[in-house]
Amino acid sequence: MEISTSILSVKKENAIRTFYDLEVAKTDYFHIDVMDGKFVEQNTMLHMLEYATTIKHISNIPLDVHLMVDKPREQIEDYIDLKPTYITVHYEAFKEEKQLEDTLLYIKQNACRAGISIKPDTSVEKIYPYLEKISLVLVMTVEPGYGGQKLIETTIPKIKKLKTYIEENKLECFIEADGGINLENIEKLNEAGIDIAVVGSAIINSNNMKETIQKMKH
Ligand code: DX5
Ligand code: ZN
Numbered sequence: 001m002e003i004s005t006s007i008l009s010v011k012k013e014n015a016i017r018t019f020y021d022l023e024v025a026k027t028d029y030f031h032i033d034v035m036d037g038k039f040v041e042q043n044t045m046l047h048m049l050e051y052a053t054t055i056k057h058i059s060n061i062p063l064d065v066h067l068m069v070d071k072p073r074e075q076i077e078d079y080i081d082l083k084p085t086y087i088t089v090h091y092e093a094f095k096e097e098k099q100l101e102d103t104l105l106y107i108k109q110n111a112c113r114a115g116i117s118i119k120p121d122t123s124v125e126k127i128y129p130y131l132e133k134i135s136l137v138l139v140m141t142v143e144p145g146y147g148g149q150k151l152i153e154t155t156i157p158k159i160k161k162l163k164t165y166i167e168e169n170k171l172e173c174f175i176e177a178d179g180g181i182n183l184e185n186i187e188k189l190n191e192a193g194i195d196i197a198v199v200g201s202a203i204i205n206s207n208n209m210k211e212t213i214q215k216m217k218h
Contacts, residue, residue, distance in 0.1 A: 001190055001195065001216070001218075003029075003197055003199055004031040004196050004199070005027040005029070005031060005198075006178075006198050007022075007031065007032065007048075007055075008031075015051060019059060022061075022209060023059045025203075025213045027203075029061065029062050030062075030064065031178070031198045032048050032052045032066065032079075034048045034049075034068060034079075035069070036075070039069050039070045039093055041146075052065070052082050052084075056082045062085035063083075064198070065079050065087045066088050066138060067087065067090065068145070076089075076103070080110045085113055086113050086114075086135065087107045087113075088116065090119070090144070091116050091117065091127055092122060100130070114133070114136075115137065115138050116130055117137075117178070124158050124165070131169070131171050131173050132171060136175075137174070137175050138176045139155060139159050139178070139194075141156075141177050141178060143179075147201050148201045151182075151185050156189065160193060163193030174195040175193060177192075177194045177197055181197050181198065182199070183216065186216050
């Protein structure tokens, strides 16, 4: 399993130090939590773009951009130049299917892998029609909007169901879980079939990020 460290809770004053330490700790991705203050309460637009730009200058570790925004198309423009590996948009941010399809195509036309994220209350069936067009499903295991929340246990059967569907239909899509993941619950998520775990506070607040990441990757 790969680890995508969320930098949402990284404080400005020690950002560079933390990014270097995460590189040494061998995080597989930097998870960039972009929030517009509309789709979710917080607004992290400016400082997430600043962090992502800084990381791009000092590290080769890939970016995993999670857009929690009402108008994903506009935010994608900001991130394309940073050549992120993944750009993930929320299913719930689109009123029409065509808009979502066009946005996924635009991400791919700009040499990024496209992902769809679903909130805890959104059923996995909703995104079945898109699975052959995307590289990643980001299953939220908390309500989007804040770091440091507790994992919502009822999202685990959703992951199992999605994994079964992907396997039965021989699809290539990866599953990423995001929110409240720590050393106590990551094994359950691994058994449920995730490929990537997004981890914020359990890594950023740990006293040994390298050891925590290695244990999580087991
Ligand atoms: C929440 C974000 C998550 C969060 C993860 O809206 O999408 O990526 O920052 O942080 P932890 O691991 O602390 O829940
Ligand atoms: Zn996230």
